[in-house]
Amino acid sequence: MDLNNQECYQTDNRLIIKPMLPGDEGFVWQPLPDREYDLSPLDPSKPTIHVLADDAMMEILKYLPLMERIVCEIICRRWQTLLYVMFKSTTHLNLDQSYLMRVPLIFSKTKFKFFRTAMLSKMLLLTGKSLNSLSFSGRNDEYVLFDNSDKYKLILMMAQLCPNLECFSAKKCLQLNERAFKKLISVMPCLVKIDVSHTAIKGNCFNLLPESLKELDISFSTLVLKEKLIELSKTCKI
Structure with missing residues (x-):
């Protein structure tokens, strides 16, 4: 992580270190190899x-917070296998403020962002097709998911790794603006329930809402334009 996107030299050979995350071009998910357990x-x-x-x-592991649960996989191969089995049966993830507060505070701002992105992408990768519902909540400056600086990488990753996702919530995440909301509904056309209350959307892309949508919560989203609400009330089948 210290060498992220930096150059270094090893025996006069120039190296560029760049971690690869799920969703990156060329990333290949490596299945767990056969284990040899201690049977003494x-x-x-x-x-x-x-x-x-x-x-x-x-x-027992179910009682641990998400962040600590993921870190537990380094204990031994058996724990890693058990955790992967647990995530494969997970249908709902709730990533609230307490989850992010468990990110080690010793990280610099750059390392903090990378660590958080890596953990989110790993959760999406491990839950995969079983994930049906995903929700975010907490302070509005904490979610890189809605950040355009990386071209909404995690939104695209969410669409790629969780094809069966039906419910999405970003309650009180003011970083979810109109552009991020448009990107979200354009890559996830099968959403049934969306909660974007207390966010910064304006409603210009309400005409792009998924046909499968049955419930849309935009309460306390004060930036939604009045004319867009009128248009939505006339055409919406929700």
Whole structure:
């Protein structure tokens, strides 16, 4: 991460370090290889959490916050496998302010943004086709998902990795402006429920709303133009 998008030299050879995230061109998801587990007899004099059965371990891991749950995969191969199984059955992710506050504060602003983006992309990759609902909430300056500086990379990633997503919420995320909202509905034409209350949308792209949409929450989005509300009330089947 220190060398992100920077040059370095190793034995006179010029190297450029650039981490690749899910959704990047050329990224290939590598499945977990076959594991070799320690099958030696357990030592009763040395009790350890590892003696618990898989279902008990997974139940314990469910109580951890998302960020800590992901970090737990570095403990051992068994934990990594269990966590991947858990994420594959996840149908809803709620990434609120408390999730982001768990990002290590020692990071610089650049590292913080990259770490946060990497964690979000990893969650989307692990949940994949099973994810049905995704919601964001919290302070308006915390979500790179709606940032155009990287061409809405995570919005595109969300559409690519989560094709079965039906419900999307960005409540109280003022960074979700008209351009970001337009990008969202253009790449995700199968959304059934959208909550963009308390955001900065204006409603200029209401004519592009998905035909599958049944519920749209724009309450307290004070920038929505009155004429767009009138047009929406006349044509909307929601």
